[in-house]
Amino acid sequence: MQIIILENAEQVASGAAQWVAEVIKQKTNPVLGLATGSTPISLYKQLVEYHQKGQLSFENVTTFNLDEYHNIEAENPQSYRTFMKQNLFDHVNIDQEKTYLPTCRNDQNPRVQGLAYEEQIKNAGGVDLQILGIGANGHIGFNEPTSSLASRTRIKTLTKQTLQDNSRLFKKDEYQPTMAMTMGIATILDARYVLLMATGKNKAAAVKQMITGPVTAMCPASALQMHENAIILIDKDAASELTEQEYFQWANQEHQKINQTFGLFI
Incomplete structure (x- = not known):
């Protein structure tokens, strides 16, 4: 894991945008794995700005989202298709058939x-770069605790904590799906690079378990310890429970020297 601790959520979004832009520019036909939720919204905003300034083209990009609610129409305001259209797809020159x-x-x-x-x-x-967030219970995608580390794309029942965390996005009388289709953990690990974003103290315990805890199905994100190219972008609040912060910051400074010479993807 490459652990990058930044000052705040804005810097996390900026850092993630640089990684995404780099893979799009390097690859002839880049394939991105995308995530929904509140954390990547600021990332998508920056990517849209890159495009509007003529700095980034999505013309040859293919995308695969991590998950989608079960039995929901694409046009439903709560669908992740709608989320992606509102936050990215409708604002860049991507072929939405891809x-x-x-x-x-x-x-x-x-x-x-x-x-x-x-x-x-x-x-x-295959996916060149998979964007991830992390749930307060350590889930990635909708791979809830107890998910098999060898799992593939499938249907999952959401935990009560996830439903409660997501309930703020639904109106009081609005139907909230309790199941979703999600890429599996093994599917995520197949990506050439994974980039996980986490911000806020409410994610600190999950971040600590992911980075320094055992690899366990009870914290699905801990499987990223087994990925050859996992980039973890977190702000100081999300990193607040890590006791190894000084080493991570020093290691990142040293790694930046390699990136400056050979690029982000070496």
Whole structure:
């Protein structure tokens, strides 16, 4: 893991935007894995700004989202398709026919849909850079605690904590889905690079468990310890429970010298 501790959430978004922009510029046909939730919104805002300034083109980009609610229409205001359109897709020159989400209706077999999504990722050449957030309970995507570390795209029942955390996004009388389709942990680990963003003290315990705890299904994000190219961008609040902060900051300073010589992706 490359642990990068920054001052605040704004710097985390800026740092993540630099990594995403770099892979888009380096690859002829870049494939991005995208996340939803509050944390990546500021990242997408910066990417849109890059595009509007003529600094970044999404013309050849293919995207695969981590997850989507079960049995939700793409046009539903609460769908992750709508989220991505509002925060990124409608504001850049991406071909929306090449933006994929793991959808599944009530009349579709989730196992079949999961296998089909895995095949789509494979046919695109695999994910070059997977963006991740982390839940307060350590989930990545909708891989809740107890998820198999070998899991693939499938349907998951959301925990009460996740439902409570996400309830702020729904109106009081609005239906909130309790299940979702999600990339599996093994699917995420297949990405060439993963970039996890975490901000705020409410994520500090999960960040500590992810970085310094045992690799365990009870903290799905801890599986990133086994990834060859995991970049963890966190602000000081999210890093507040780490006792090794001084080493992480020093190691990052040293690593920056390599990046300046050979680029972010070496």
